[in-house]
Amino acid sequence: MTINYPNGSQHQVTKKESAARGMLFEHELNDSNKYYLIQDRAVIYKKPTPIQIVKVEYPKRAKAKIVEAYYQAPSTTDYNGIYKGRYIDYEAKQNNAASFNYELISKHQVDHLNKVDKHGGIAFVIIYFKKIDKVYLIDIKYFSKFYYDAYNGGKKKSLKASEIVDAYHGHEAKIGYAPRINYLDAVDEMYFKK
């Protein structure tokens, strides 16, 4: 991927920078959740990344130091909490292209979100499309239909940002100042509209 700067220079984006942008979306979601918490609108947190700890040292007069550990695949999703008395659970992904490859979300995460939906919770995926600078929410019921098709060998392996609103009943979350990503307004439209 290439970024065109206003001064005309170009910059090849490395994998590392791509990961950093993924972190950026996560960071802005965390900030938005902090804002919601301070406003007392919702209580939603990101779950810590699961780490498999292999070796810990206990230096004298110092706190325990983990010296060998590995990242683990999460059992569930990134975020959960409570909003307007209801359980809310979602997976957040960022994407550099204007289409989203289903493989970026693991099957057990989609299965988990379906369980949440079945138990009466609010469950969705939230995707940031870097290229068009837009954030969309898709309820897990609509996302699943396409996801499982792809998983079971269907031809369609990705979703395009342009088809989210019509084919996936997606809702856009406005990007602003405070909160940075006002996704709870989209949640209101999707789950609390009479």
Add this chain to the structure above:
Amino acid sequence: MTINYPNGSQHQVTKKESAARGMLFEHELNDSNKYYLIQDRAVIYKKPTPIQIVKVEYPKRAKAKIVEAYYQAPSTTDYNGIYKGRYIDYEAKQNNAASFNYELISKHQVDHLNKVDKHGGIAFVIIYFKKIDKVYLIDIKYFSKFYYDAYNGGKKKSLKASEIVDAYHGHEAKIGYAPRINYLDAVDEMYFKK
């Protein structure tokens, strides 16, 4: 603390073993939640322990290896999820004595549980008293009253297992085979009884 074995021998319990028993209660709660998940009764998970990662190495042809990291204080509680359509959130503690020192739960965890309660969720602490081999649930409203008194310098610094039912409106969770700790029956009594 001393454990008396059936063969008459005694065994001094070290701090390490004490931590291992804490792990055991956590392990049995995790097993119980797996059981509830398989039975499709609830979707409740333990959150991963937050780890502050300082240094990661990327060996060739091998997965990323974390070589310096530290345990962090959790921002919220150990467990959350959805039960009977409602958000559920709790902190689990094990205790070797027949009384429970309030200091074992941090103020921001009690604050968090109060927020959950205020937003319409189910929020409680679940305590295993090793000495009497019993598990009790206390709704956060009843727990808080005593907790904040102690926090603000009150004389009473601990709760006794014997006063949980009367003074704290506590409910016992039966210890059995499957699930090991059937705490959702206690939750039914506490939050779903008409």
